[in-house]
Amino acid sequence: MLEALAAELERPRELSPRVLNYIEGNYSVEHDAVGAFLTEELPKLEDYEIDLILSPVFTPKLADQAVFAELLGPDSVPRDEWPALVQQLAQRPTRAELMTLEGKAHPVRLREVTIERYVHRLRLEAKIPNAIFNLLERCTAMEDRPLLKAIARRTIWDDAGRRGILERFLMAAADRGNCTLDDTLDLLNLMENRKPSDVENLLADIPRWQADLRKQVEVASGGKPFFNEDVRLMHGGARDQRPQADSRASAKENELVFLGRLKELLA
Incomplete structure (x- = not known):
């Protein structure tokens, strides 16, 4: 060390x-x-x-x-x-x-x-529960594992209810063969910004967050948002390549798309 x-x-x-x-x-x-x-x-x-x-x-x-x-x-x-x-x-x-x-x-x-x-500030004191560690070792790309393990050591997961969100997310993603670094980073950002207390609380809040984000995206993009994942990818995905006036809404739009995937995963 x-x-x-x-x-x-x-x-x-x-x-x-x-x-x-x-x-x-x-x-x-x-x-x-x-x-x-x-x-x-x-x-x-x-x-x-x-x-x-x-x-x-x-x-x-x-x-x-x-x-x-x-x-x-x-x-x-x-x-x-x-x-x-x-x-x-x-x-x-x-x-x-x-x-x-x-x-x-x-x-x-x-x-x-x-x-x-x-x-x-390295989170050296943190531990990764065996169930979560085994999921990360078994279901993720080797090159992504260091960052995923760092995500799993963040302070937000110290609470048992919130840690349950991560475990359920990883289990569901593993079952679908779709445990990605990008989605796990999106989950971390959501957890650290919105701080839901457990899976039940998270699922109950997602519809309200989606409604709020739709309104914000519509305002930011002048009433011309896109919500379809295929269309989003055509425009560069996370690196939105639309004109600047449209791309102002991209961060919220990406969060909206992720919330839809997350709700489906955890339901």
């Missing part, structure tokens, strides 16, 4: 325009001098300042969590082991490779505040 954490923390990370603008604006640094600031001035700052600068770079996304979800499988790393991991990584030392826009890497020794942010 220690080596895997070090490898991920030390891989090259590009600084976004947001981070660069923050450095330039708050520390009066010229654009060409950001690299020197990172290697010479950043180590002199207080922990809270470093966290403000580097938090967008070292806050794990789902893809980061997937690396460790695949490594851990159904198991977890207890929280009481995290402080030792953070301390060991800081003492190695662990050096990040921060990339500025011109593509140059700047080595920066990471402090505990940054390492802790990363480690504490």
Whole structure:
């Protein structure tokens, strides 16, 4: 685990325009001098300042969590082991490779505040119940499994009722031979945004959500939405290729289509 954490923390990370603008604006640094600031001035700052600068770079996304979800499988790393991991990584030392826009890497020794942010947001404490883990291993494409396992470790499933939604969804999708990463991501987004409490609550709410989405799509698309899946795919599917005026409704339209599939799966 220690080596895997070090490898991920030390891989090259590009600084976004947001981070660069923050450095330039708050520390009066010229654009060409950001690299020197990172290697010479950043180590002199207080922990809270470093966290403000580097938090967008070292806050794990789902893809980061997937690396460790695949490594851990159904198991977890207890929280009481995290402080030792953070301390060991800081003492190695662990050096990040921060990339500025011109593509140059700047080595920066990471402090505990940054390492802790990363480690504490990887969902290392989560476990995947055996029933769900076995479904993911049996019914999904191998290349999708790390991300699917990361999805299964998200906080939203800590509640038993909500975890039941995921298990029923995976079982139904497996029975149909149609357990896809895209649909599971759509389910995660729905759960984290709408937070239904269990399968019964979810099925009861879907018709209301569908009605609301139809109205929103109609307003956004000027009264000319399409609801047919075949037509949606003709226009590029998730990457809607219709004119901009029509594509404003595509995200809600895709959610509407997914809700229809989900209702059918869980019914």
